[in-house]
Amino acid sequence: MESDWHCDFDSDPEYDDLWNVIIMRRTKEIRSRPKFFKLYDDKDFRDRFWISKKTAWNVLDCIRLQIEHKTKWNHALSPEQMLLLTLRFYATGSMLRTVGDLLGVSQSTVSRVITVVSHHIAQLKDHHIYMPKTEIDLKKSQRDFFKLAKFPRVIAAIDCPHVKIISPGGEDAELFRNRKGIFSINVQTLCDSNLRIIDIVARWPGSTHDATIFRNSQILCRLESGEFGSGIVVADSGYENNHFVIMPLMHVNTSAENLFKESHIRTRNCIERSYGVWKRRFPVLSLGLRLHLAKTQSIIVATAVLHNICCNNRDIMAPPLSNEIEDVVNNMINIPNNRNAESHTINNVTRKCLIDNYFSLL
Template sequence: MRAIACLKRNFIKMPNDEDLIATRQGFCDIARFPKCIGAIDCTHIKLQSPGGPYAETYRNRKGLFSLNVQVVGDSKCSIRNIVTRWPGSSHDSNIFRNSRLRSDFEDGQFEDNLLVGYSDYAIKSYLITSLSNPQTSAENLFNEAQIRTRNPIERLFGIWKRRFPILALGIRLNIEKVEAVIVACAVLHNIAIQMNDGDPISNNDKIEAAIIFTNNVNNGVINRNNNHGLNDNIWHALITQYFANLL
């Protein structure tokens, strides 16, 4: 398990010079959203109680013990980045704010490329969320494109948890071992995609219910960290430059 997890650097990596153009094109082909190199979201992996003085930090908003795992996926549902160390009570935006990935974007490592995410995240020049109340035809077109472009991360979570049901049904191991299990499953998932293994199909109602439940733990959480002036400028620039011209 740990040996497979140690292959993370070989199989889980953000797009670089070799595949950056192909990754952008993969997202562009979905809904013509520009410069996107990843869709970001978090999903909960259920645990047994870790015990100890900090056990309650692992209890999520639905009352279960979990890790809140941040994932960036591409248009092919491969995992490009994963963060597995945060307890279930952690908010998605806080995980991203404290991640190495955010620092890399802030430092300009990915130039003008960007991520798409849910409104749980504060909008940045490199992380684009949808508009909460679109008014014009261009704004509606932007929203539709943003939502369709981020859809692969939803599919990724479903495929990943069907391929490895332990991620949906829960990991009953020592907390020290859980991270290695999750990362190993991510590595094997990417290998399966590279080998054209196909999407796993599950007829197990218990697994399907667990996938839906754990993927929706964060529903209803409202992000209050937005800077509306900055948001308006970022949205306006994208909509004016790309989507108004498509009408």
Template structure:
């Protein structure tokens, strides 16, 4: 295939696919050649084609010239192999230099200080998992989904991913039970901020926008907050455009679906590190996403509760001493 046709079929460049093959080949290569076992490169391409289309596995079997059951085993095998790379490619910054670089990159967007990540949730459509608990996966838009939480950096890369909660779960509940929150509660990231929407409870390390603005400084804070946090919305768009199975819906068993979400996030980060081109039209959505966030309050706004807590104090000091 030409480079362009290959990218259209598999959503990654040839060089990136060969790099990935080196990373997982030992895990997917068969130790025998009985029954014409499928080569590692063909296993990887079949799996990538599935991520790129979300098509029925019968169609994929025809595409690859193999049986449907073989395709099913390949998708599981390759997906799990990619997931083993998660600690290498989806991780929070560890050194002071890494933290400082992320803060500088976020500062370059809208001059919001000390930001180390933007956090939000997105729904990935799934088939009904069946059983007595199936309805907890039905979200407020009335389709079955997993509510996936992600924290991203200013380069559209995932720093943290949680892909195990049913679609009916509130964003704030996912955050409260996440390793991400635990790491900030332990003060692993002193003098650093996460930015989230009003679906999250404000903390001294997690800043949310004001629901109403009365002064110029408050308006400046909100605009800088939203222009910076929109990075996470754009990341979701790029991710789902690169791997359309996430937008069309994943029709596999629940455990494999969770692994597919993680695997595609890893591939997204690998593509970002390889400076691959963004899927078409992504840059056009930046301003549109910002305006949508600026003009709309989230449906699930968290009750702000005690106005004297540390989060409100930190936000007020930031507005009065910096954004003024």
């Protein structure tokens, strides 16, 4: 009986096909991977990764040891290739499989590479994202802001852009739906007059009010403690007016108030411009991140670090955008607000002092 069973199995075409499917495996193919640092000149390199070769090398020098594989088994990716895969993802916002086609690697490999590289770039935050640390830095920051529109004592501008994400799922998913009806993370940033991001908080759901994020941030405690002396931060009407945060006037009655309003607008404009440069250089922030929430937060901080490195290296040329991406970027930078600014104008002592003792004398 046993021999008859084997005979029936071998002679049945249906079993033959099934057996072939079971034992057949795809042949492993080792593809040659181009060396883009040598293949492209600086212009072609920037057109594809939207940062210069010099900037990319500087970043690679900082994270090479952390991301390098211990062996070359299984044709492991080099640190250069891992960084370029990640930069390509930041610069295009494409599907992971499409990004993987750049070097002929799988979707899962791209996901792991982006996770590791983004994490280690984000770990550079303390070296590249920081408030003025010394009295000399504070005075320089105030002088630089003063040159913009003659607004005194300003050390930073603050606001919150939204970064589009997919629904994180779970019971709290709706907390991430913002006023525009899309899922996002509300990211608080402060910038200096040179558009550098000097503080960032990237963990709050899109439905969270800007003022709530600020009230629960470390930077508020530092401002309240007097760490920055008499320095002030300019903000829009979504924040609470106090001794160290100055919001705009809603109604102008005098020439001094008109000068204050105009100077405030021109000074605070640098935060909007920083978002424009940041999101144009890394369109993945505007087109949307389709990754796990923890990975998304690392990517946001990592792109902020890269933005500052570009500013420090004077790599500030924003790459051209298609009309479609331009519309998405502009829509994501400014989400219509439903704030009642009149309820945040109780503590006007500092603002009134600036108007009466400075702007009225101009």
